[in-house]
Amino acid sequence: MSRGLFVTGTDTGVGKTIVTATLARILRLRGVNVGVMKPVTSGCVERNGELISEDAELLAWAAGIECDDDVAPYRLREPLAPVEAAQLEGVKIDFARIAACYQRLSARHDFVLVEGAGGLMVPLNGGLLIADLVTHLKLPLAVVARPNLGTINHSVLTCFAAGQMGIEVKGVIVNRFPAMPGLAEKGAPHQIGSLCGAPILGIWNDLPGTPEQVVETLAAEFNNDPKSDIILRVLGGVEDSTCNTGSSASSCSGSCTGCGA
Numbered sequence: 001m002s003r004g005l006f007v008t009g010t011d012t013g014v015g016k017t018i019v020t021a022t023l024a025r026i027l028r029l030r031g032v033n034v035g036v037m038k039p040v041t042s043g044c045v046e047r048n049g050e051l052i053s054e055d056a057e058l059l060a061w062a063a064g065i066e067c068d069d070d071v072a073p074y075r076l077r078e079p080l081a082p083v084e085a086a087q088l089e090g091v092k093i094d095f096a097r098i099a100a101c102y103q104r105l106s107a108r109h110d111f112v113l114v115e116g117a118g119g120l121m122v123p124l125n126g127g128l129l130i131a132d133l134v135t136h137l138k139l140p141l142a143v144v145a146r147p148n149l150g151t152i153n154h155s156v157l158t159c160f161a162a163g164q165m166g167i168e169v170k171g172v173i174v175n176r177f178p179a180m181p182g183l184a185e186k187g188a189p190h191q192i193g194s195l196c197g198a199p200i201l202g203i204w205n206d207l208p209g210t211p212e213q214v215v216e217t218l219a220a221e222f223n224n225d226p227k228s229d230i231i232l233r234v235l236g237g238v239e240d241s242t243c244n245t246g247s248s249a250s251s252c253s254g255s256c257t258g259c260g261a
Contacts, residue, residue, distance in 0.1 A: 003236050004102075004112040005170065006139040008130060010154035012118045014146045015175040017055040018214055019204065020115040021062035023142075025219040026228075027111060027237050028064050034237075035109030036063045038072050039098045039133065040086075040117050040124060043079030051075040058211050059115065070101040083123040093125045095136045102137055111237055114139060119154075120161050131165050140168040142201070142235060145192060147177045149184040152191045159196040170235050171201035178206050201231050 007023075009016040020036065027034040041053035056072035065071070074093055076085035086093050105112050116122070120131040134141060141162055145155045155172060162169050174189050193200040202222070207214045222228050232238045 003110070004106065004114060004137070004139050005142055005235055005237070006114045006116060006134045006137065007142050007144060008116045008120050008134070008158070009144045010119055010151065010158045011146065014144050015204075016115050016144045017058055018211060018218070019142075019144045019173055019175055020113050021058045021211070021215045022204075022218040022222065023235070023237065024059060024062040024113050025215050026222055026232070027113075028062070029219065029223070030232075030238065032237060033108075033110040034063050035065060035105040035112040036060060036071060037102060037105055037112060037114045039101070039114065040074040040076070040082045040093060041072060042076040042082050042085040042117065044075045044077055046077070051077060055115065058215070059113070061212065062215055063113075065109075070104050073098055073101045081123060082117050083125060086125075093128075095125070095128065095133060098133065099136060120158055131161065131167065134162075134167050135165060140170050140236065142170050143172045143196075143198070145172050145174050145188075147174050147181065147185040147188055147203075151188050152195065155192045156195045159198055163197065169196070169198040171199045171231075172196055173202045173204060174200065175204045176206040177203050199234070201234060 007016055007020045024034050024036050036059035038053055038056040038059060041055055044051040044053050053072040053075050057067050060067035060071055076082065076089060078085040078088055082093060102112065102114065114137065116130045120129065122130045124130060124133060143155065143158050145151050159169050172192055178185060189200050189203055204218055207217055
């Protein structure tokens, strides 16, 4: 099975889809065969009699793959908590079906990004939550947080809940950071990084434009960040560089020329 990462948010509307799509775009540009998945989407739009997940479409566009049923297995009409939207349509969200889709994507791709719905405690099926799906898929977690007042509490609670359920949190990305931050926004990333037990892996700007334009701009900004390689290694999207002796660049003695040490 391929490597993968589950992307969750501290709340609804924090920009998980933009962050997940941007990570997919970055990995694709770096030559990684990346797959994407939005297991459950509520609030889908109807086109030609078919429900469409616009979130999944953006992810697939960023990764350069087809948005098929494995990418978006559950597409629900009403913009409600998934368990409620599913009940209205007589649908039962089945973790086994989601896992089968994930396994097929893993067979086709070297790395798979999975975007959740809302936050970790969002119910999917009875008492089963997004967090239970993360555990079921055996994936580590990246948390997307908002920058404004209240985010410290939401971020710490999310990371704490993940830890209580044995989910590894790779790091937190603070998204939609304003061009002119107030005192709350200025201080939030430091507090989140200090209290969550996971590193801040990025502070991403709030940008105008279509989702595709925002993704492309964020991907370009990320690639210009000197810490981008380290961040991708932390997230698991790329492996450590190796020199021509097979040693990692971080442990190379400098006696060869393969890693540039």
